[in-house]
Amino acid sequence: MSRPRKVAIIGAGPAGVLAALRLQQFNHISPVIYEIRAEPTTLGGAIGIPSNGLRLLHRLGLWDALRARGAETSTLSVHALKGQVIGEMDMTSWSREKTGFGYLRIRRVDLMEVLHEAARKATIPIHFGKHLTGITEDNQGIAVTFADGTSDNADFLLGCDGIHSMVRKLYVDPGLTPEYSGISNIYSLVPTDQLPSAAxxxxSLNATLTTDGLLAVSPCRPNGEMVYWFFSRELAMPTSGDTRDGWEERGKEQVETIKSTVLDLIKTSEGEWGQIMKETIRKTETLRFYPVYRLPPNGQWSRGRCLIIGDAAHAMQPHASQGVSMALEDIFMFSNLLEAHPGPLDEVFRIYEQKRRPRVNEMYLLAERNGGIRKKTTPWRLRFNELATSGALGIYNFFGMGKLGLGQKPLAYDVEEDKN
Structure with a gap:
C-alpha cells in the first residue's frame, strides 16, 4: 500500500485541529477539516490540561501561545465549608520535574483561537456548516458526503467529532451510545474586577467540599483577570427520561436555582475566602449547565479506512482533566505508527488500539473515581471527609510523598516513548 497523502477530518474542535497539525507537520499528509457548526463556537468554560498534554502541545509548537492565554494552576487548595484551608498540594511537582510542564487552565475559546490561528498559518482548510450524511470506501480510498450535496475523497478518514460523533453513529460503531454518568455541572466565568481585590x-485550583457536591474556583487567564467556577453534583436523570426536552427543562431549573442553592450551602463560610466565593456566585450573570456523559468502554474505534479518536472513541468524565490530553496522545500514537508501519491501514489501526486501550482505560477509571467526591453526603460524613482530607494532605506534604510521584505518574506518561 502506498503511503496516505490526504486525510479528511470530521470535527474542528481540539482533536480535529490538533490531528491536522500533527499529520501535516510530521507525516506530510494533507488534511482537510469539516465542521458541522456554521462558525467556530464560543461556547464552553475553561479546560484543564496537565503535564502529559502540555508536553505534546509544546512539541507541536503551541505552548508559548497557549501559556500567554491561560493560567498555570498546579496547586490544589482544599477548603472546609467554613472557608479555611484544610490542605494544599502541588498536583504536578513530580510530573513537572519529569516533563518540564505543570497544569494549565485556559478558556475553551482561547484554546480554539490559538488552534485555528495555527491551522490558518499552516493553510489547513476548515469547512464549516458541513453535516455528515454518508461514508463509503473502496480499495482506492474513502468518500464522505454532506447534507449540502458536497462530497470529498481521501486516503483515510479521522472522526474527531466528539462524544456525539456522526462518524461513529454512521459508520464505525452505530450501536454505541453515550450514557449519563449521574453527575452534572454548572459553570461560569467571572471577571475579577467585579470581585474583592484578593480574587x-x-x-491555584480552590476546591470546597459540600454536602451536595464540589464547588471549585480557578483562574483561567494569565493575569488573574478572570476566574472559572463550577459546581459539580450528583443529579438524577429527568423523570421524562434521557431526552433532549427533559434535559433542557432540567438545565433551565438548575440555572434558575443554582445560585441560591450554592449560596445556601456555603452560608457558613467565613473569612476572605468565604467572601470571595459568595461574591463570585452573586456576581455571576451567565450560567451554563451540562449533564456529564461518557461512552461505555471497549467500543469499536476503527472500520476500514476510518479511525475515531478523542471523545468520539472514548469520552470519559472530565474529573481527571484528560479530554484534550487523551486526544493528543491518540494523535501522536497514530502519527508515529503511520511512519513506523507503512503497510495496510487496518494493521496500523490494530496496533494502535492494542497500544492505546490500556492507557485510555486507566484514565477512564481514574476520572470515574474522581467523580465520587461530587456525590451527596450528610453533614457528619462531610465533616469526616474534611478531617480525612486534612490528615492525608498533611502526611503527604510532611513526608514529601510528592517526590515519589504518588498520583502523578500518569501525568508523566510520554506516548512517544512507545513508537513501534
Whole structure:
C-alpha cells in the first residue's frame, strides 16, 4: 500500500485541529477539516490540561501561545465549608520535574483561537456548516458526503467529532451510545474586577467540599483577570427520561436555582475566602449547565479506512482533566505508527488500539473515581471527609510523598516513548 497523502477530518474542535497539525507537520499528509457548526463556537468554560498534554502541545509548537492565554494552576487548595484551608498540594511537582510542564487552565475559546490561528498559518482548510450524511470506501480510498450535496475523497478518514460523533453513529460503531454518568455541572466565568481585590491574586485550583457536591474556583487567564467556577453534583436523570426536552427543562431549573442553592450551602463560610466565593456566585450573570456523559468502554474505534479518536472513541468524565490530553496522545500514537508501519491501514489501526486501550482505560477509571467526591453526603460524613482530607494532605506534604510521584505518574506518561 502506498503511503496516505490526504486525510479528511470530521470535527474542528481540539482533536480535529490538533490531528491536522500533527499529520501535516510530521507525516506530510494533507488534511482537510469539516465542521458541522456554521462558525467556530464560543461556547464552553475553561479546560484543564496537565503535564502529559502540555508536553505534546509544546512539541507541536503551541505552548508559548497557549501559556500567554491561560493560567498555570498546579496547586490544589482544599477548603472546609467554613472557608479555611484544610490542605494544599502541588498536583504536578513530580510530573513537572519529569516533563518540564505543570497544569494549565485556559478558556475553551482561547484554546480554539490559538488552534485555528495555527491551522490558518499552516493553510489547513476548515469547512464549516458541513453535516455528515454518508461514508463509503473502496480499495482506492474513502468518500464522505454532506447534507449540502458536497462530497470529498481521501486516503483515510479521522472522526474527531466528539462524544456525539456522526462518524461513529454512521459508520464505525452505530450501536454505541453515550450514557449519563449521574453527575452534572454548572459553570461560569467571572471577571475579577467585579470581585474583592484578593480574587485577582488567586493562583491555584480552590476546591470546597459540600454536602451536595464540589464547588471549585480557578483562574483561567494569565493575569488573574478572570476566574472559572463550577459546581459539580450528583443529579438524577429527568423523570421524562434521557431526552433532549427533559434535559433542557432540567438545565433551565438548575440555572434558575443554582445560585441560591450554592449560596445556601456555603452560608457558613467565613473569612476572605468565604467572601470571595459568595461574591463570585452573586456576581455571576451567565450560567451554563451540562449533564456529564461518557461512552461505555471497549467500543469499536476503527472500520476500514476510518479511525475515531478523542471523545468520539472514548469520552470519559472530565474529573481527571484528560479530554484534550487523551486526544493528543491518540494523535501522536497514530502519527508515529503511520511512519513506523507503512503497510495496510487496518494493521496500523490494530496496533494502535492494542497500544492505546490500556492507557485510555486507566484514565477512564481514574476520572470515574474522581467523580465520587461530587456525590451527596450528610453533614457528619462531610465533616469526616474534611478531617480525612486534612490528615492525608498533611502526611503527604510532611513526608514529601510528592517526590515519589504518588498520583502523578500518569501525568508523566510520554506516548512517544512507545513508537513501534
Amino acid at each position: 485577582a491574586s488567586i493562583s
